[in-house]
Amino acid sequence: MTLYDLYLDNDVEGYIVFKTLSRKRIMEIINHYYDEKLIITSESFQKRGECLTLSIDRYFYDYLELYFQIVKNKKETTIHNDLFHLSMTSPLEQMVHNQVPTILFGTTKLFQSFIMISNIRHNQIVLDIHFQNGQSYYYVENKVYKLKEKNQFSKLYKKFNLDKEG
Secondary structure (H helix, E strand, O other): OOOOHHHHOOOOOEEEEEEEOOOOHHHHHHHHHHHHOOOOOOHHHHEEEOOOEEEEEOOHHHHHHHHHHHHHHOOOEEEEEOOOOOOOOOHHHHHHOOOEEEEEEEEEOOOOOOEEEEEEEEEEEEEEEEHHHOOOOEEEEEEEOOOOOOOOHHHHHHHHHOOOOO
């Protein structure tokens, strides 16, 4: 099964949701990965409850790639043996290491709401996909697998307080 089988195509509408109100922090993360080559400014973000959102108006897979870049683990940090203290080369790397909780919230062309969130399964970073109808999947290495977990959508929806407007 692929992401297309889940009706996730370029016409998906939605948001990348950051559990922070710090526009500056998010912009530093994005600029770190994209060398300020994206046409995203701090004004691109809208406040929704206790979160900031970045609207996905088209090109869903580009935003999915952006989401992956934001949440993936940084491998350039070095670990010293003194009590596993992390040695960072800049405050930005420290911030990237302390990830901002982030989800991708959207609606398919068939009006099915979903939430995507990164997770670790079988010692791999995967993308969990939870639909409003209770079905859950995870995506790894360009394949989609069904999860036995049910109703994770509502738990994440509440955690990110998506009912609240600005």
